[in-house]
Amino acid sequence: MLDVKSLAGGYGAIDVLFDVDLRIEQGQVVALCGRNGMGKTSTIRAIMGALTHRAGTIHFAGQTLVGMPSHQIARLGVGLVPEGRQLFQSLSVRENLEVLARGSSGGWTMQRALDLFPQLGKMLERPAWQTSGGEQQMIAISRALMTNPKLLILDEATEGLAPLVRHQIWQTLHRLKTEGLALLVVDKNLRALSRIADFCYVLERGRTSWRGTGEQLAAERENVERMLTV
Known part of the structure; x- marks a missing residue:
């Protein structure tokens, strides 16, 4: 590959x-x-x-x-979760996920991304700058997945x-591997x-x-x- x-x-x-x-x-x-x-x-x-x-x-x-x-x-x-996350801080969590979304049959959707990180579903309208470092990493991973890499x-x-x-992120990576x-x-x-x-x-x-x-x-x-x- x-x-x-x-x-x-x-x-x-x-x-x-x-x-x-x-x-x-x-x-x-x-x-x-x-x-x-x-x-x-x-x-x-x-x-x-x-x-x-x-x-x-x-x-x-x-x-x-x-x-x-x-x-x-x-x-x-090729999807990238960059060092430092590099979110669009003034955009909402939802907007960060949607901005790079590339729809395709059987690909990643908003709901599928939220299944990985259910806590993000409670903060979709919150600006990214109001989320914690861990939550921002979850957003960054979800955003990259929305490009269907x-x-x-x-x-x-x-x-x-x-x-x-950290434990949740490793569990998520194991799931993506499977x-x-x-x-x-x-x-x-x-x-x-x-x-x-x-x-x-x-x-x-x-x-x-x-x-x-x-x-x-x-x-x-x-x-x-x-x-x-x-």
Whole structure:
């Protein structure tokens, strides 16, 4: 589904990615890990067409994404829950969900999104700025799902959230996996990632430095954690 090979790129004249490999098959959950500043968000931005491309290839569903504008990449079926959520704060919860909705037979509807996060149904007319951080993450996930993605990317899926909300988000990701949606998840919780991920990649200084299955991540979690804290 998504195949990234030998990716290099940066911001203007500043290089931040040098040799990134990443692959996601249909229905897989893949974890992307690394210390702050190692290239995780930059890799996501490259996939979404928002990073200057230097070298390497990015293919999704048989099409090259290099040189393609972000809105066209989204229309191909790549949904993004960005770091910091980036909601439309002055719009209501309902409006945030509807603004990017792309209707299709059997796709994501408002009701289906609310089935994932029932508490949002009680605040549909509330401005986004009046919701908590956890609620905003639920809105951001629901908004991305309303685009009917084939691949959902979550950058810092549970960062800064209360324990109960984190638990709910992980449960939701498990549910999406069982429904066959491919996921690329950036998060620091290796224990939770090892339970859900089919495969994991670790980035160091803009390069893929470790890769393995979810089972290998669980078995080598202490070693990988040392890589993330050095």
